[in-house]
Amino acid sequence: xxxxxxxxxxxxxxxxxxxxxxxxxxxxxxxxxxxxxxxxxxxxxxxxxxxxxxxxxxxxxxxxxxxxxxxxxxxxxxxxxxxxxxxxxxxxxxxxxxxxxxxxxxxxxxxxxxxxxxxxxxxxxxxxxxxxxxxxxxxxxxxxxxxxxxxxxxxxxxxxxxxxxxxxxxxxxxxxxxxxxxxxxxxxxxxxxxxxxxxxxxxxxxxxxxxxxxxxxxxxxxxxxxxxxxxxxxxxxxxxxxxxxxxxxxxxxxxxxxxxxxxxxxxxxxxxxxxxxxxxxxxxxxxxxxxxxxxxxxxxxxxxxxxxxxxxxxxxxxxxxxx
Amino acid sequence: xxxxxxxxxxxxxxxxxxxxxxxxxxxxxxxxxxxxxxxxxxxxxxxxxxxxxxxxxxxxxxxxxxxxxxxxxxxxxxxxxxxxxxxxxxxxxxxxxxxxxxxxxxxxxxxxxxxxxxxxxxxxxxxxxxxxxxxxxxxxxxxxxxxxxxxxxxxxxxxxxxxxxxxxxxxxxxxxxxxxxxxxxxxxxxxxxxxxxxxxxxxxxxxxxxxxxxxxxxxxxxxxxxxxxxxxxxxxxxxxxxxxxxxxxxxxxxxxxxxxxxxxxxxxxxxxxxxxxxxxxxxxxxxxxxxxxxxxxxxxxxxxxxxxxxxxxxxxxxxxxxxxxx
Numbered sequence: 001x002x003x004x005x006x007x008x009x010x011x012x013x014x015x016x017x018x019x020x021x022x023x024x025x026x027x028x029x030x031x032x033x034x035x036x037x038x039x040x041x042x043x044x045x046x047x048x049x050x051x052x053x054x055x056x057x058x059x060x061x062x063x064x065x066x067x068x069x070x071x072x073x074x075x076x077x078x079x080x081x082x083x084x085x086x087x088x089x090x091x092x093x094x095x096x097x098x099x100x101x102x103x104x105x106x107x108x109x110x111x112x113x114x115x116x117x118x119x120x121x122x123x124x125x126x127x128x129x130x131x132x133x134x135x136x137x138x139x140x141x142x143x144x145x146x147x148x149x150x151x152x153x154x155x156x157x158x159x160x161x162x163x164x165x166x167x168x169x170x171x172x173x174x175x176x177x178x179x180x181x182x183x184x185x186x187x188x189x190x191x192x193x194x195x196x197x198x199x200x201x202x203x204x205x206x207x208x209x210x211x212x213x214x215x216x217x218x219x220x221x222x223x224x225x226x227x228x229x230x231x232x233x234x235x236x237x238x239x240x241x242x243x244x245x246x247x248x249x250x251x252x253x254x255x256x257x258x259x260x261x262x263x264x265x266x267x268x269x270x271x272x273x274x275x276x277x278x279x280x281x282x283x284x285x286x287x288x289x290x291x292x293x294x295x296x297x298x299x300x301x302x303x304x305x306x307x308x309x310x311x312x313x314x315x316x317x318x319x320x321x322x323x
Numbered sequence: 324x325x326x327x328x329x330x331x332x333x334x335x336x337x338x339x340x341x342x343x344x345x346x347x348x349x350x351x352x353x354x355x356x357x358x359x360x361x362x363x364x365x366x367x368x369x370x371x372x373x374x375x376x377x378x379x380x381x382x383x384x385x386x387x388x389x390x391x392x393x394x395x396x397x398x399x400x401x402x403x404x405x406x407x408x409x410x411x412x413x414x415x416x417x418x419x420x421x422x423x424x425x426x427x428x429x430x431x432x433x434x435x436x437x438x439x440x441x442x443x444x445x446x447x448x449x450x451x452x453x454x455x456x457x458x459x460x461x462x463x464x465x466x467x468x469x470x471x472x473x474x475x476x477x478x479x480x481x482x483x484x485x486x487x488x489x490x491x492x493x494x495x496x497x498x499x500x501x502x503x504x505x506x507x508x509x510x511x512x513x514x515x516x517x518x519x520x521x522x523x524x525x526x527x528x529x530x531x532x533x534x535x536x537x538x539x540x541x542x543x544x545x546x547x548x549x550x551x552x553x554x555x556x557x558x559x560x561x562x563x564x565x566x567x568x569x570x571x572x573x574x575x576x577x578x579x580x581x582x583x584x585x586x587x588x589x590x591x592x593x594x595x596x597x598x599x600x601x602x603x604x605x606x607x608x609x610x611x612x613x614x615x616x617x618x619x620x621x622x623x624x625x626x627x628x629x630x631x632x633x634x635x636x637x638x639x640x641x642x643x644x645x646x647x648x649x
Contacts, residue, residue, distance in 0.1 A: 042512035043483075156601045186375035186602070187539065191583035191595040213513065216585030220595060243589045257517040258587050259546035261569055268521055268546065271514035274482045 003030040003070075004207050005054070005175055010067035012049060012058075012231075013280065022280020023049050023062070025231040028305065031175065036201055036208040038218040038225030038239070042254075044275050046231040047211045051177045054209075055092055056084050071175070090120040093168035097180035099160035103152040109136075110148035113167045120171045135166040138203065140196060158189035165196065169204055176201075179211045194221050215258060219243055224311070227251050230279030230286030233305060237312030247314040250287045285316070293318060329399075330533050331387065331501060333362040336396035338382050342606065354605050356382040358557040359396070361632070364501075369527065369534040371548030371565065373541055373580070377605055378554040380537045384503045387535060388422055389413055401500070418448050421494035425506035427486030431478040437464070437489055438474040444496045463492040466529070467522060484515035488522065495526065505537045520547055541584055545569045553577045556605055556613040559632060563639035573641045576614045612644070620645045 012024035024046045031037050039047045052058050054069050056076065069076045071091065076084060088094075096102045104112055110132055117128045129148075136144045139162040152160055161181060168176055178197065182190040198221060201208050210222055218225050219239060226236035227248065235248040246252045256269035271290050279286040288298040297317055306319040313319075337360075339353040357379040364370045372380045385391040387398055389405055398405040400420065408416060421444075424430040431440055441460045445451050451459055464473060467488040478486050487507060494502055504523070508516040524547060527534060538544050544551055544565075551568050553561040553576065561574040572578045582596025600617045603609055609616050615625035624644050632642040 042514060158601055187541070188375065188579060188583045188598040189601065190585070191597050192599075194585065194595065195597055214585065215513070215587040219587045219589050220585040240589050243587065254513055255587060257514050259517070259520065259542045260586065261545060261566075264546055264566065267524075268517040270517040270521060272518075274484060274515060275512065 002073075004033045004072060005031040006068070006070040007050070007054070008068040008070065010050070010053060010069065011065045012046075012053060012062055012067075013065055015061045015063075020280075021278050023231050024053070024067075025280045025286075027067070027228070027231065027233060029226045029233060029236055031207050031209060032224075033174075033207055034201070034205055035223040036198065036210055036221055038222035039209060039211045039228060040213065040215060040218050040225055041228035042213060042275050044230075044277065044279075045228040047213075047228050048179055050228070051094065051179050051209060051211050054175075054177060055088055055094055057088075057094070086120070089116055089168075089173070090171045091173050092175045092177065093171070093173040094177040094179065095161070095164045095168050095181050097183050099157060099164045099184075100152060102164055103160060105152055107151075108148065109150050109152070109155075109163050113163075113170055116167055117170050131170060132166075135170045136163070138169070138200065139163070139166040140192075141166070156189075157185050158192060161185065161193055162196065165193075165200065169200060169206065172204060173206060175207050175209065177209045177211070180213070181210070182217060183212070183214070190217070197221065215254060227254070230276050230282070232279075232286060232302070232315060233313075234287065234316075235312075235314045236305070237309070241309065241312045245312075247308060247312070247319055248287075248316050249291050249293050249318075251314075253290075253292075328366050329363040330366040330368075330401060331362075331364040331535070332397070332399040333360060333383075333387065334397040334399065335359045335361060336383065336386055336398065337394045338379070338386060338391060339394045352606055355557050355608050356605060357386065360554075360557075360559045362552060362559065362562070364533055364535060366500075366533055367527075367531055368550065369536055369548045371544035371551040372535065372537045372554060373539065373544050373551060374554035375539060375580075375602055377556070377602055379557040379605075380554050381505055383554070384422075384505050384535060384537045388417065388420055388503055390422070415448075418444075418450075418497045419499050420501040420503065421497065421499040422503040422505065423487070423490050423494050423507045426510045427483060427490045428478055428510075430490055431486055431493075433478055435477075436474065437469075437476050437478075437481075440478075440489055441492045441496055444493060448497050450497055459496065460492075463496055464489075466495070466526065467492045468518075482515070483511050484518060487511065487519055491519075491522065491526070495530065498530070499532070501533045501535065503535045503537070506539070507536075508543055509538065509540065516543070523547065541569075541581060553580065556602065556608050558613055558642065559640075560614065560642045561640065562632070567639065573635060573639065573646050574614075574643050575618050575620050575645075579617075612642075 007029050010024050010027040014021040027050055041047045113132045114128045117131050133144050141147050141162050182193050222239050224238050227234045229250050235251045253271040273290040276286055284299040285302055288294050303315050303317045305313040305315045307313045308319055338357040339355055342352045374380050386393045438460055441463055442456050445456050469488055508519050548565045551565050552559050555576050561577045572581050579596050579598040598617055611627045612625040612630050615621040630642045630644045632640045635641045635646055
C-alpha cells in the first residue's frame with residue numbers, strides 16, 4: 001500500500017531576536033491510509049510545528065529550509081497559496097488543543113460549519129445545512145437542532161471539541177491532524193473524545209495524526225507512532241512494538257517516568273536535566289547530555305534512524321546493526 | 324472518621340459563591356462549589372484530592388488556608404479553629420501552612436529575582452535577621468536541587484521545572500507543617516514531573532511535612548498519597564487508603580474515573596470506561612445524589628436522597644446508596 005502522506009527529512013527554523021532556532025532537524029515519517037498515527041514528545045520537541053508544516057500554517061518567523069511533505073505523491077511545500085488553501089479543510093483538516101479559541105465566538109455553530117462546507121463544495125444552502133446536520137449527528141451531539149443555533153460559549157469543552165471534529169470532517173478529508181485534542185478536557189470526557197476519534201476514523205475512512213504529550217493517549221488510540229526529541233524522530237514503529245520493547249533510551253526514560261500503581265512508594269525513575277532549547281545548534285545526538293548510556297561517539301555525530309525490525313526504527317547508536 | 328493525631332480537620336466545610344445579578348434576574352444564584360466536606364489529615368500524612376474540573380478541589384484547598392473564606396464549616400489546624408482567627412492571627416498562622424500553585428510562571432513575580440522570591444516569606448514573617456537571610460536562601464535552593472548560580476535569575480530565565488523548584492523553596496522557607504500543593508506538576512513535562520514528585524517525597528521525609536495534594540492526574544496522586552479523597556460536584560464521594568482505593572474503587576464515579584485513565588500499556592482487551600454525558604453545572608446541581616444523572620446504578624432513591632459518606636469497610640468511606648461491600 002502506498003503512503004497517504006510522507007514527511008521526508010524536514011528541516012525548519014525560526015528567526016528569533018537571539019538568532020536562528022532550529023526546531024526541526026530532519027523529521028521523517030509516513031502515514032498509511034486509514035491509520036491513526038501518533039506524534040509524541042515533550043515541550044519543544046517539534047510535534048506541533050510538524051503538524052503545522054503539513055498544512056503550511058506556520059507563523060511568519062518560521063521557514064522550512066529543506067525537506068518534502070508529500071500528499072499522495074504531491075509535494076505540498078511546492079504548491080501555490082491558492083492551491084494549498086483549497087486543500088485545507090477538503091483533503092487535510094486540523095483540530096487544536098483548545099476548542100474555545102478555535103471556534104469563532106460571534107457566529108452560531110451551524111453557520112460556522114456551513115461556511116466550511118460551502119467553501120469547498122458546490123452545494124446549495126439547503127444541502128449544506130443537511131450536511132452540517134449529518135456531521136453533527138455523526139460526532140454524537142444530542143439535539144442537533146439546538147446545537148445548530150448555539151454559540152460556542154453555550155457548549156461545554158467536550159461538546160466544543162465534538163463540534164471542531166464535525167467541522168474538520170465536514171468535507172470528508174483524507175487526513176485529520178489532531179493537535180492535543182484532549183489536553184484541555186477532563187479525563188472522562190477525554191475517554192469519550194478518543195473513542196469518537198477512533199470510531200470516526202473507520203466511519204469516514206480518514207487517516208489521523210494524533211499529536212500529544214500523553215503516552216497513555218497514544219497507547220489507547222494509535223496504530224503506529226513516532227517519538228520526537230529535539231526536532232528529530234528518536235524512535236518510530238507500531239504502538240505494540242514501541243510500548244512492549246522500547247529501544248531508544250529516551251523512549252524508555254519517558255515510559256518509566258510515568259507513575260502507575262507499580263511505582264507507588266518507590267522512587268520514580270527520572271530523566272535528568274531538561275529538553276534542549278535549541279537542539280539544531282548541538283552536534284551529535286540531541287539526547288546525549290541527558291542519556292545514561294551516552295558514549296564518546298554520541299557527542300560527535302548524530303545517529304541516523306536504524307531499522308530494527310520490519311517497521312521499528314531507533315535513532316541511537318545502540319541500535320546500529322553489528323557488522 | 325477519626326485519625327490518630329490529626330494536624331488538620333475539616334468539618335462540614337462549605338462554599339457557595341454568589342453569582343453576579345440579583346433581584347432583576349429573579350433572585351440570587353449560587354455556585355455550590357464545596358458542600359459539607361469532612362476530612363482529616365494526620366501529621367506526616369499525604370492526602371490526595373482528585374476530581375474533574377469544577378469538583379471543588381481547588382476551592383477546598385484554598386479554604387484550608389483561608390485564601391477563600393468558607394460559607395460554613397470549620398477548619399481546625401493543630402487544635403485551633405482557623406475560621407475564628409482575626410486577619411493578623413491568620414497571617415501569623417500561615418507560617419505553619421504554605422501553598423504551591425499549578426503554574427510557577429504566574430505564581431512567581433516576574434520582577435523578582437530568585438533570591439528575593441525565596442526570601443520574601445522570611446522577610447514578611449520576620450523569621451531571621453537580615454544578614455542570615457542569604458545563607459538560608461542558599462540552603463533552601465540546595466534542598467530543592469538548585470544552587471548559587473540561580474540566585475540572580477528571573478523566573479522567565481528558567482525552565483518550568485526549575486521555577487516549580489523555586490516555588491517549593493519559597494513555601495519551605497518558613498518551616499511550615501502543612502503544604503497545600505495545588506496541581507504542582509500539571510504544567511510540567513513528564514520527565515520533569517517525575518523529578519518534582521521525587522523532590523516532594525524527599526522533602527516530606529527530611530522535614531516531616533504533611534501534604535494536601537490536589538490534582539486531576541490520578542496516576543500522580545496515587546504515587547504520592549497515603550489516602551485519596553475523590554470529589555464530584557462539590558461533594559466528597561469516596562475516601563480511603565491510596566492502594567486499596569486505586570485497586571478496588573467502590574463508588575461508581577471513582578470506578579468510572581479510574582477506568583477512563585489512558586494507561587501507557589497496549590492492551591486493547593480493556594478499553595477505556597466511557598462515562599456518558601457531562602458534569603452538570605454546579606449552579607444547579609442535581610437533586611439527591613449529584614452523580615445520579617450519569618450513574619449506571621442510579622435508582623429512584625438516588626434522585627431524591629443525598630447519600631451520606633459512610634464507612635463501608637474499615638478505613639473506607641463511600642457516599643453511595645448502592646455500594647456493594649466486598
